Amino acid sequence: IITTAKSRFTRTRVGKTLVVTTAAAAVAVGSVTGAQAFADPAEAVPEQGGQTAGSVYANRVIVPTSLIAGAARGQEYTYWSPGSDERLHLSTATLLEPKGKTPSAGWPVLVWAHASNGWNQSCAPSKTRNGADDAAVTRLLKQGYAVISPDYAAVGMPGAPQYSDVSATAHNIVDAVRAGSDVGESDLSPKWAVVGEGQGASAAVELARNGASWQSGRLDFRGATATSIPAGYDDLVTNLSPSSQPVPKGVVADVLYTLAAQEPDDVKSILSTRGTALVEQARTLCSAALAKEIGGTQLADLVSRPLSSNAKLAAALRKSLAIPSRGFSRPVLMSQRLMDPTVVVPTSLEYVTQAQFASNKVTMKTYLTGDDAAARKQERSAVDAYLEDLF
Template sequence: MTTRHPRLRTTLAVTAAAAVLAAGGAVTATRAFAAPESSPQSASSPGQTPGAVYANQELPATGLPAAAASGQRYSYWTTGVDERVHLAVATMLEPEGKAPAGGWPVVVNAPAGYGLADRCNASVSPAAADRDTVTRLLRRGFAVITPDYGGVGATASPEYIDHSVTARNVVDAVLAGVVVDGSVAPRWAVLGDTQGAAAAIELARKATDWQDGDLDFRGAAATSIPAGLDDLISGLGPNSPAVSEAVTADVVYALASLDAEDVNPILSKSGKQLVAKAKTQCAPDLRKSVRGTALGDLVTKPVSSDSKLAASLRKSLGISRSGYSRPLLLSQTLQDDSIQLHEALRFLADAQLASNRVQSRSYLTGDAADGVRQEQTAVLNFLDDLF
């Protein structure tokens, strides 16, 4: 994959005081949010250390969830799959009420991927951020960080389909977030859904190694486990069967995240058209676009015909079933078409057998809404127990 140099295309209010900040440096009193027309991407430049704040902006009270007392959007440096630093964006919300001694505990909300285009980012789209989940966390007394996925301004970012890189981005968002907001505690956990679930699972393995000594990672909760996506995409071929619209859309997003020179030789005409749409359409629209499309319709020859590409996809999309260093809740409802359900349930069983740090939950109800309610209760109780 070739190196990308993403541009931040949306320019917000910037003042001279919103200069690049060195890692661990103080945030400027102006609370400006840095959005340069073009940002340097060299890891050797001063201040461009993963986890360092670039700048931040106070969010207007009118746009906050009902349970939020205040919020900030901030840009920070993080490392992409190209091993270069890029600007990324996250939001930090504080709950209403008086902070406990030591500050608000932090839960990172790692939502399902919502698309590759800028307008599909969680920082600008309440739907992408899963505002209902954010509100529940705030009402439980957690400060909530919601990171965007991938580099700022990138129309197709490989970070979208690399779970380990996404997990590192989350750690960097927390490192920057505790600098931006002095009212939060260094104690943190993560709640991830679908793509966010894969990152949460990786954090249960690696966050204690990646965080610095000032942070205290407590554990991870993961819902809608995207297990088996690595085999599905690396094994994609003309005879691949139809799957749900949501899973098909995720496959198309993954293909759209790859360099054109790698993926175009295997795409069919309809595959190329859908990949082009994936670069501009958010998830609800892309799911409509792929309706009636079998996976085999996307390609003219197997992904495995390019052994290097297939191996890269297996590595970036694989989810480890063991090696967890912190408590992990794996939660899966039984009426979930956003993932491959049989693969998710197999993953839950394998991971629980492999580690005594894992709690797995599925919900024996034929009512989808009741399953969701049971899951929400289980997740919130698990997070409470971590702190």
């Protein structure tokens, strides 16, 4: 099945067969005959013109032995989605369906909008299993949701600022749902919501504002949950300088990934020797490995001059990294633990407080305990209850 310049994805029982374009490997129905059966986002994008955002490029059935706990069946698919460069890119997502009888209206759909794990394509969820992500998706499957896990657009592509672009990531999620509705067909309900964490939380908040207007067809966006929201990240990055204050190591890693996603010529003049070495490593290492390389390095050690000295880069990053605090059209749960190594907690707490005052669509949750395990348990319960109310 080939996407053409005038036609969106042609509908057949793609959920039971393997769909490829002529550029993909040859396959037999329901089985894979090549080492890779679908288009790889890291490979050269076919120049077909007229591709439609959210249209499927190819898909393949996931063999049962590769499914995570709680999944009855699954598919991996590539689809088209625009980046901040206003070009369409191929991206990859995974669709998992829970065990049990499919409801007459189809499984309600949740998008697991994961936190950043790295800029290199090998770090994407479809390439590398992550224990925390698997646990989160398994929990959602066991509650009776179909789960879509997108890689996000242009991961691993040189000069790909959309990796750190909130709006581009949010659009990528909507397109993953559009494409997933074709891949999953009648097994899926048109009702969907987003569960976002970290980088994914920023996109979830953006979708609470714009997702309803971006969706198409019979899709019915219900709302979002956002945990560990990187509030103020736009200020932190654009104010990066030799006098930047210390932040958690996870935030340092995110900054390195953001810098690695920019054109090398745009950042080389501001980086210190240490910063240059770590940005180069951020182009290949996933988060756990990069954290080891960071060691005790802080933001101030990364640069020899302020990032604002490149006014064009600073303006572009401020625009792409900003997250909204008002104007929401769908309900959103904003949750923040008191102990969180992935964000600057005081800034995140200030943001969610202001957002709740500014919009009646926002529900704020905090957990008055310094015990991280207890706080995580309370947060999971709050997210689960909120999702149930959305549907």
